[in-house]
Amino acid sequence: MHLSRFFMPVLRDTPKEAEIISHQLMLRAAMIKQSAAGIYSWLPLGLRVLKKIEGIVREEQNRAGAVEILMPTIQSADLWRESGRYEAYGKEMLRIVDRHERDILYGPTAEEVVTAIFRDSVRSYKDLPKNLYNIQWKFRDEIRPRFGVMRGREFLMKDAYSFDLTKEDARATYQRMFAAYLRTFARMGLKSVPMKADTGPIGGDLSHEFIILAETGESEVFLHKDLLDERVPPADTDFFGDLSGVVENWTSRYAATDEIHDAAKFENEVPEAKRVTARGIEVGHIFYFGTKYSAAMGAKVQGPDGQLVTPEMGSYGVGVSRLAGAIIEASHDEAGIIWPVPVAPFEVGLVNLRAGDAATDGACADLYNKLQAAGVEVLYDDTDERAGAKFSTMDLIGLPYQLIVGPKGVKNGEVEIKARAGAERETLGIEAGLNQVIAAVQSQRILA
Amino acid sequence: MHLSRFFMPVLRDTPKEAEIISHQLMLRAAMIKQSAAGIYSWLPLGLRVLKKIEGIVREEQNRAGAVEILMPTIQSADLWRESGRYEAYGKEMLRIVDRHERDILYGPTAEEVVTAIFRDSVRSYKDLPKNLYNIQWKFRDEIRPRFGVMRGREFLMKDAYSFDLTKEDARATYQRMFAAYLRTFARMGLKSVPMKADTGPIGGDLSHEFIILAETGESEVFLHKDLLDERVPPADTDFFGDLSGVVENWTSRYAATDEIHDAAKFENEVPEAKRVTARGIEVGHIFYFGTKYSAAMGAKVQGPDGQLVTPEMGSYGVGVSRLAGAIIEASHDEAGIIWPVPVAPFEVGLVNLRAGDAATDGACADLYNKLQAAGVEVLYDDTDERAGAKFSTMDLIGLPYQLIVGPKGVKNGEVEIKARAGAERETLGIEAGLNQVIAAVQSQRILA
Numbered sequence: 001m002h003l004s005r006f007f008m009p010v011l012r013d014t015p016k017e018a019e020i021i022s023h024q025l026m027l028r029a030a031m032i033k034q035s036a037a038g039i040y041s042w043l044p045l046g047l048r049v050l051k052k053i054e055g056i057v058r059e060e061q062n063r064a065g066a067v068e069i070l071m072p073t074i075q076s077a078d079l080w081r082e083s084g085r086y087e088a089y090g091k092e093m094l095r096i097v098d099r100h101e102r103d104i105l106y107g108p109t110a111e112e113v114v115t116a117i118f119r120d121s122v123r124s125y126k127d128l129p130k131n132l133y134n135i136q137w138k139f140r141d142e143i144r145p146r147f148g149v150m151r152g153r154e155f156l157m158k159d160a161y162s163f164d165l166t167k168e169d170a171r172a173t174y175q176r177m178f179a180a181y182l183r184t185f186a187r188m189g190l191k192s193v194p195m196k197a198d199t200g201p202i203g204g205d206l207s208h209e210f211i212i213l214a215e216t217g218e219s220e221v222f223l224h225k226d227l228l229d230e231r232v233p234p235a236d237t238d239f240f241g242d243l244s245g246v247v248e249n250w251t252s253r254y255a256a257t258d259e260i261h262d263a264a265k266f267e268n269e270v271p272e273a274k275r276v277t278a279r280g281i282e283v284g285h286i287f288y289f290g291t292k293y294s295a296a297m298g299a300k301v302q303g304p305d306g307q308l309v310t311p312e313m314g315s316y317g318v319g320v321s322r323l324a325g326a327i328i329e330a331s332h333d334e335a336g337i338i339w340p341v342p343v344a345p346f347e348v349g350l351v352n353l354r355a356g357d358a359a360t361d362g363a364c365a366d367l368y369n370k371l372q373a374a375g376v377e378v379l380y381d382d383t384d385e386r387a388g389a390k391f392s393t394m395d396l397i398g399l400p401y402q403l404i405v406g407p408k409g410v411k412n413g414e415v416e417i418k419a420r421a422g423a424e425r426e427t428l429g430i431e432a433g434l435n436q437v438i439a440a441v442q443s444q445r446i447l448a
Numbered sequence: 449m450h451l452s453r454f455f456m457p458v459l460r461d462t463p464k465e466a467e468i469i470s471h472q473l474m475l476r477a478a479m480i481k482q483s484a485a486g487i488y489s490w491l492p493l494g495l496r497v498l499k500k501i502e503g504i505v506r507e508e509q510n511r512a513g514a515v516e517i518l519m520p521t522i523q524s525a526d527l528w529r530e531s532g533r534y535e536a537y538g539k540e541m542l543r544i545v546d547r548h549e550r551d552i553l554y555g556p557t558a559e560e561v562v563t564a565i566f567r568d569s570v571r572s573y574k575d576l577p578k579n580l581y582n583i584q585w586k587f588r589d590e591i592r593p594r595f596g597v598m599r600g601r602e603f604l605m606k607d608a609y610s611f612d613l614t615k616e617d618a619r620a621t622y623q624r625m626f627a628a629y630l631r632t633f634a635r636m637g638l639k640s641v642p643m644k645a646d647t648g649p650i651g652g653d654l655s656h657e658f659i660i661l662a663e664t665g666e667s668e669v670f671l672h673k674d675l676l677d678e679r680v681p682p683a684d685t686d687f688f689g690d691l692s693g694v695v696e697n698w699t700s701r702y703a704a705t706d707e708i709h710d711a712a713k714f715e716n717e718v719p720e721a722k723r724v725t726a727r728g729i730e731v732g733h734i735f736y737f738g739t740k741y742s743a744a745m746g747a748k749v750q751g752p753d754g755q756l757v758t759p760e761m762g763s764y765g766v767g768v769s770r771l772a773g774a775i776i777e778a779s780h781d782e783a784g785i786i787w788p789v790p791v792a793p794f795e796v797g798l799v800n801l802r803a804g805d806a807a808t809d810g811a812c813a814d815l816y817n818k819l820q821a822a823g824v825e826v827l828y829d830d831t832d833e834r835a836g837a838k839f840s841t842m843d844l845i846g847l848p849y850q851l852i853v854g855p856k857g858v859k860n861g862e863v864e865i866k867a868r869a870g871a872e873r874e875t876l877g878i879e880a881g882l883n884q885v886i887a888a889v890q891s892q893r894i895l896a
Contacts, residue, residue: 007515007578009569033565036524036552041565047518067455070495072602073521073585074542074554076484091547094522096554099539099589104484106522106544106554117481117489121457130455137521137585141547154520 001346003381007044010393021216022325023148025337029397031324031345038145038153045397046324048345050156053323054135056187056342057158064180064239066131066160071113073137077103079112083296092140106139111293111315114161118311119299125165128301128311129173133160135320149325150218150281156321163294163311165303170312174206174288175243177316179233181210181284182250184318186232186448188327189340190283193227195255197285210284211257214330217279222261224253225274232448257282281326288314337398338421341444346379348437349399351391353406355384363410367403367434374438395420400444401437449794451829455492458841469664470773471596473785477845479772479793486593486601493845494772496793498604501771502583504635504790505606512628512687514579514608519561521585525551527560531744540588554587559741559763562609566759567747573613573757576749577621581608583768597773598666598729604769611742611759613751618760622654622736623691625764627681629658629732630698632766634680634896637788638731638778641675643703645733658732659705662778665727670709672701673722680896705730729774736762785846786869789892794827796885797847799839801854803832811858815851815882822886843868848892849885 011028018024026032031046042050058068074096080086086103094106107113114132122130135158145153160177164170178194185192190212197209211221213228233246254269256262257280266275291310293299303309319326331338341347350368354360364380371378379399381390387406394402404416404425415433416425419440428436459476466472474480479494490498506516522544528534534551542554555561562580570578583606593601608625612618626642633640638660645657659669661676681694702717704710705728714723739758741747751757767774779786789795798816802808812828819826827847829838835854842850852864852873863881864873867888876884 005513005515007517007569007580030569033568035520035527035561035564036522037550039520039522039524041520041561042518043565044515044517047516050518065453067453067492068495069455069492070490070498072483072487072489074484074487074587074602076487079483094544094546096542096544098542099591102485113483113489116483117491120481121455121478132455139522143547154522 001379003379004383006379008397009043010396018148020147020150020329021332022150022328025328025332025396026148026325029337032149038142038151040149040152040154045345049324049339049343050321052343052345053188054156054158054320057135057184057318057320060180060184060187061133061158061160063183063235064131064176066133068134069117069132070134071107071110071136073106073139074104075107075110075113077105079116080105083112083115083293085112092142094139094141108138108140109315109317110134110136110159111161112297115293115297115299115313118163119297122163122301125301125303125309129162129164129169131160131162131173131177133158133316147218147325149321152321155319158318158320160316162314162316164313165301165309165311167290167312170288170290170314172243174286174314175247176239177286177314178208178250179237179239179243179246181286181316181318182232182246183235183448185210185212185283187446188323188343189447190327190330191228192283193221193223193255193280194250195221195223195257196251196260197257198260206288208251208286209257209282210286211280212283212326212330213278213280214326215279216329217281219280219282220258221256221278221280222258222266223255223276223278224270225276227253227255228276235446235448281329282319283323283326284316284318286314286316288312332398335392336396339398339400340447341400341441342447344377344400345397346377346399347401347441348376348378349394349397349402350378350380351394351402351404352380352382353387353390353404355382357407359410360405360407363430364405367405367415367430370434371438376438376441401440403433403437449827451827452831454827456845457491458844466596468595468598468777469780470598470776473776473780473844474596474773477785480597486590486599488597488600488602493793497772497787497791498769500791500793501636502604502606502768505583505632505766505768508628508632508635509581509606509608511631511683512579512624514581516582517565517580518582519555519558519584521554521587522552523555523558523561525553527564528553531560531563531741533560540590542587542589556586556588557763557765558582558584558607559609559761560745563741563745563747563761566611566742567745570611570749573749573751576759577610577612577617579608579610579621579625581606581764595666595773597769600769603767606766606768608764610762610764612761613749613757613759615738615760618736618738618762620691622734622762623695624687625734625762626656626698627685627687627691627694629734629764629766630680630694631683631896633658633660633731635894636771636775636791637895638775639676640731641669641671641703641728642698643669643671643705644699644708645705646708654736656699656734657705657730658734659728660731660774660778661726661728662774663727664777665729667728667730668706669704669726669728670706670714671703671724671726672718673724675701675703676724683894683896729777730767731771731774732764732766734762734764736760780846783840784844787846787848788895789848789889790895792825792848793845794825794847795849795889796824796826797842797845797850798826798828799842799850799852800828800830801835801838801852803830805855807858808853808855811878812853815853815863815878818882819886824886824889849888851881851885
């Protein structure tokens, strides 16, 4: 992509309304633009990141056997009356009356819709297990939306819903999602730790939050140090086999958010040298809640013995739009964002220091074509901005690698390369620089 | 994908509520499920089609230089007050009051939101032209939603919005989108014809609807026969060059929907042998409307001479979810849907006629792996349904090619292949059948 044809209106100054670093950087880097309180447009750079995150979430859901559907944003209030949640849900539900005076709502979650789909479609235990997920916009009318996409009102969520014949099967499904989540966040370059959680308004008796560690995280968390080195299930894990070992490894040591932290237990269970207190951000939440919705809404399948069985359910959420902010909280410096390759909006920034100079333009065009041919995603700054502004912009938007091309270097057959996560620029021959950048990008695409 | 792990609850009977063939087939083939009046969930098969359609639309928008953003579904009423449309728009706008008693709405279109983005971000003529598009859910509170996704209330639309410095530039942008639309629909296997249209509530002075021809289309259209053979711009068209010739070719002959049809003019301009009366479905609509929104909302850029200029705008819509229905209207038979390869949910259906028989299972597993290795998208019916039901289901869901494997064939080293658009099954050696199906799929992926 040529920057001159792109749309990336970066801001030089930090907008006053942004309190946290990810919000500031997303606004400055022209990733998002506020449209109303807690409601954002995603500009091209931000949308590319959002799609990358969505893609990773999708791949790991598919790997774990979940099947993608897409439920509507607008739901019927009658469905929520069946589960009893229409009255119970507070003011965060955006309630709407349509032109025929029917009560509808903007879905904050979709247990009712998916249970209705299941109820009308599945008749036999032979069709179980089923785990249906969707990646769709949700709305929660937060009383005080803030922190940009971290606590917006309209947000993109991956929500999966599982149906199993028995509690034992449901537990296996829960373990599959648990393992899938570990992979999902690791692939984005994040260190995530599952922590036991209250089930809250979803209900149920088993639940974990997935917390990623970031110095500027929203809440305090307490954990056993060894969890930081615990292994994430590899890509060739058999997701249809027994995953209880994975869950056991990750849950046998102390880890808790401040909401349920028990200081005495922490000191009791964890040796002093292993006690870690850190900041974290919740990016996923999984629940096993049994028959709460299936029973209330009359979803039943015929069991092996001919008797009707009410399926056991769980739900599994990932904050897809929130992750864009969370990754920045976990990966930035004073100059801007530092994208891990798998979620970077482009993998390489190609900087032309003298647009209009025939030799420099020619060298850039050649590098651009070669990067494209190698399947590398490039943003080519072909504008006539001055060099200093170009460098600041590249650092701000945080592409993992920069290839810098100026008239003097071209004359000497040289380019500069810079890893955004590193410190210094390095001067190399043009081919060598190109190959080094391509190899670096390729080696970092798969982080788990 | 193994059918046993998929979620495809097909219906044997035609639901009574479905009046038109695409709605009937989408329900029967388990592509969609109604959730409320005019509001649908997309089940896995339907979602795969929707994503294919979306992908083609996106590729052609990108090719034509438009840049993707994503605007929120919920918009502020204040923006619509600026343009004057908040009061003007009728009951089709879903008006909402949030918990702070602020007026918000579910966007039926996004001229206001995008003009506000532009106004706050673009300062100079040097940043023009800009054409920003998004593919996002919209809501129109139709008084009588019907015909499934063809006239739903919540629907997926691609909407692009262009900003140009001069009327001349705006006309060139309009021509680019015109050409992009011709390619977009042709790539889906559709015959589309642009027809001059009223501009309606969007305003402006130049507008075309893109109508695809389908026997069961919603409206009557009248056109010069030669338009049916008119050439679509090829993939290597220079979209930044002069496209006035393309537009001229496609608009110089008579073509009109019944809304603006002029029988006298038709008979006058078109020789009798060239007069075609057909049924059509609107799948795209493009508008040039000048400064209607930019002037009302105070969007201005500095021109080359330092003076402030109000940019010329256009908007360009494609009914993405509607297209899923429209393609079916244009391509089906008594047995079900007939998907063109580029929009098929899977390219090949692999049918195991004796699941559980070791030799048949083995042959199917081998074919499945080879199809996957060749990059072909396969749905493998590995269930223990009887053969007749499997055949009906495959015909109903309309995958372009079927590979049918039974115990007798396997013993003889043979498979049957069937092109869904053709009539008969053909028996071939296993390798030959496999290769023929792979070659057929590959040759039909790019239709324009």
